[in-house]
Amino acid sequence: AIQVTQSPSSLTASVGDRVTITCRASQGIRKELGWYQQIPGKAPKVLIYGASSLQSGVPSRFSGSGSGKEFTLTISSLEPEDFATYFCLQDYSYPYTFGQGTKLEIK
Amino acid sequence: EVQLVESGGGLVKAGGSLRLSCTASGFTLSDYTMDWVRQAPGKGLEWVSSISSRYTYIYYADSVKGRFTISRDAAKNSVYLQLNSLGAEDTALYYCARKYISDHDFEAFDLWGQGTMVTVSS
Numbered sequence: 001a002i003q004v005t006q007s008p009s010s011l012t013a014s015v016g017d018r019v020t021i022t023c024r025a026s027q028g029i030r031k032e033l034g035w036y037q038q039i040p041g042k043a044p045k046v047l048i049y050g051a052s053s054l055q056s057g058v059p060s061r062f063s064g065s066g067s068g069k070e071f072t073l074t075i076s077s078l079e080p081e082d083f084a085t086y087f088c089l090q091d092y093s094y095p096y097t098f099g100q101g102t103k104l105e106i107k
Numbered sequence: 108e109v110q111l112v113e114s115g116g117g118l119v120k121a122g123g124s125l126r127l128s129c130t131a132s133g134f135t136l137s138d139y140t141m142d143w144v145r146q147a148p149g150k151g152l153e154w155v156s157s158i159s160s161r162y163t164y165i166y167y168a169d170s171v172k173g174r175f176t177i178s179r180d181a182a183k184n185s186v187y188l189q190l191n192s193l194g195a196e197d198t199a200l201y202y203c204a205r206k207y208i209s210d211h212d213f214e215a216f217d218l219w220g221q222g223t224m225v226t227v228s229s
Contacts, residue, residue, distance in 0.1 A: 001169070034215050036152075043202055043219035044144075044152065050213030087152050091214045094166040096142075096154040 002026050004033075004090050006099025013078055014107045021073045021086055021102045028068045029092035035064055035073045036087045038101075044087065048073065080106070109133035109218065111203050116223030119193055127188040127223055129203030137181035140206040142216065143188050145199035145225075155201070156188060170196070193227045200224050 003026040013019050023033060031051035036044040046055045048064035051071055061076040075082055083106045088099040115127040129141065143155040156177040157166045165177055176189040186203060200222040207217035 032213065036216070038152075043221060044216070045219070046215045046217055049207075049215035050209060050211060053209065053211075053213060055215060055217065089152075089154070089216075094157065095168045096157075098152040098154065101151045 001095050002029060002090050002093060002097055004088060004097045004099045006088055006102055008102060009100060010103045010105065012105045012107045015078050015080055017078050019075050019078060019104065021088075023066075023071045023073075023088035023090075023099045025069045025071075025090055025092075029090050031067045032090060032092035033064075033066070033071045034089045034091060035062075036089060037082075037084050038087065039084045047086075078104075111205065111218055111220035113201065113203055113220040113223035116201065116225045118226045118228060121194055121227055121229050123193050123227070125190045125193065125225060127190065127201055127203075127225070128185055129187070129220055130183065130185045131205075132184070136184045136186060136205075137179065140208075141179065141186040142204045142206060143177065143186075144202045144204055144216070144219075145197075146202070146222075147196075147199045150199075153199070157206070158186060190225065193225070195227050195229055197225060198227045 005024045033051050035048040038044045047058050047062050052064045063074050086102045113129045140159045142157045145153050158177045174192045179186040202222045203220045204216035205218040207215045
């Protein structure tokens, strides 16, 4: 199975900050990676698919980049509602695998 | 309203079984590949199983292979997950999720249910 290593596991930032989260796959997965946001008590929500495609309705401050083994999620200017946990998911091959998650907390 | 609603979770003893259901409204579930994803309390997400729209393929995580069975019923607009030989490690919130495929064949889970909790006691 493809392993996905996500970092950091937690991150503290302020409203207005720019933050970046990284996922590394154990083998090349082309651009087949998505990013999901989960607010406590809620189901995950897709932000980015295909490494860099913004899901409809998601604010443009979210962006994704990368291909092959290394991927990043960037939030250009944090809003209060962005404090949540973020997961990447490789959907290149089964079994699909999620990153361990990054908990983004307010400073 | 377009939504997924899971049901069937509960408290079960180790070695027991449960059948989870995921029923769609507002769209035809049989047009989509459907997956199950679980989340143990306070933990991350774990992909569990996938069934394609025409039963072309079914996949399972190694951790559940041989114990869980995914199926679907177009007439009931539902997908199911049969859980057998349950252990404490299966305690989790189980979500069903719809797979969206873009024009460029990229995938995303674009619709999730609220989840149904499975608790396995020893």
